[in-house]
Amino acid sequence: MNAIYCPECGAEIREDNTTCPSCGYPLAAHMKAAESGRHSNPVVESGAATANSNSKRAGMVMCLIAIVCILLGISRVTNTRYRFYEQHLQECIEGQAGVQWNADHATGMLSGVLSGAYSNLANDYGEMIAADRRAIWSYRVQAIGLCCAGAALLVNGRKKAGKK
Numbered sequence: 001m002n003a004i005y006c007p008e009c010g011a012e013i014r015e016d017n018t019t020c021p022s023c024g025y026p027l028a029a030h031m032k033a034a035e036s037g038r039h040s041n042p043v044v045e046s047g048a049a050t051a052n053s054n055s056k057r058a059g060m061v062m063c064l065i066a067i068v069c070i071l072l073g074i075s076r077v078t079n080t081r082y083r084f085y086e087q088h089l090q091e092c093i094e095g096q097a098g099v100q101w102n103a104d105h106a107t108g109m110l111s112g113v114l115s116g117a118y119s120n121l122a123n124d125y126g127e128m129i130a131a132d133r134r135a136i137w138s139y140r141v142q143a144i145g146l147c148c149a150g151a152a153l154l155v156n157g158r159k160k161a162g163k164k
Contacts, residue, residue: 006020006022006023006025006027007025008020008023008025009022009023009025009055010054010055011023013027055160055161055162056160056161056162058157058160059156059157059158059159059160059161059162060157060161061157062153062154062156062157062160062161063153063154063157063158063161064157065150065153065157066149066150066151066152066153066154066157067150067154068150069146069147069149069150069153070146070147070150070151070154072146073142073143073144073145073146073147073150074143074147076139076140076142076143076146077139077140077143081139082136082139085132085135085136085139086132086136088128088132089129089132089133089136092125092128092129092132093125093129095125096122096125096126096129099118099121099122099125100118100119100122102114102118103115103118103119103121103122106118
């Protein structure tokens with residue numbers, strides 16, 4: 001009994017299969033043509049080396065793309081814009097606390113006016129804090145997504161390259 005391999009992905013296939021269970025490639029036409037003797041069957045033995053070679057090449061490319069994805073993911077949370085938002089967030093939190101303290105402790109003739117002005121400033125700081133937190137989480141989600149995609153590509157690429 002000859003070993004049969006899929007010409008598309010290189011997976012070993014049982015003789016009674018009409019499609020590759022791994023990639024879904026239709027095998028029936030190849031099998032019928034080989035049985036009638038019209039052309040050599042690329043599915044049987046000789047096609048395995050080419051398919052395995054292509055599969056290994058695809059696996060290596062997937063691993064390379066995975067590494068790029070992971071590096072991009074890491075760069076999302078180590079770049080200067082991300083650091084700016086983190087620093088600005090901290091400054092806004094401190095500023096809001098100071099302004100709120102001034103609003104709560106305003107005294108004298110203009111205490112009502114000062115208290116209102118300080119409260120408005122505290123609200124502005126609150127809006128900036130919310131915007132900074134959204135930006136920071138946007139960077140974090142992008143980093144997590146890129147790293148997860150990279151990890152998935154790396155696992156699949158290693159399987160295709162034959163390094164389990």
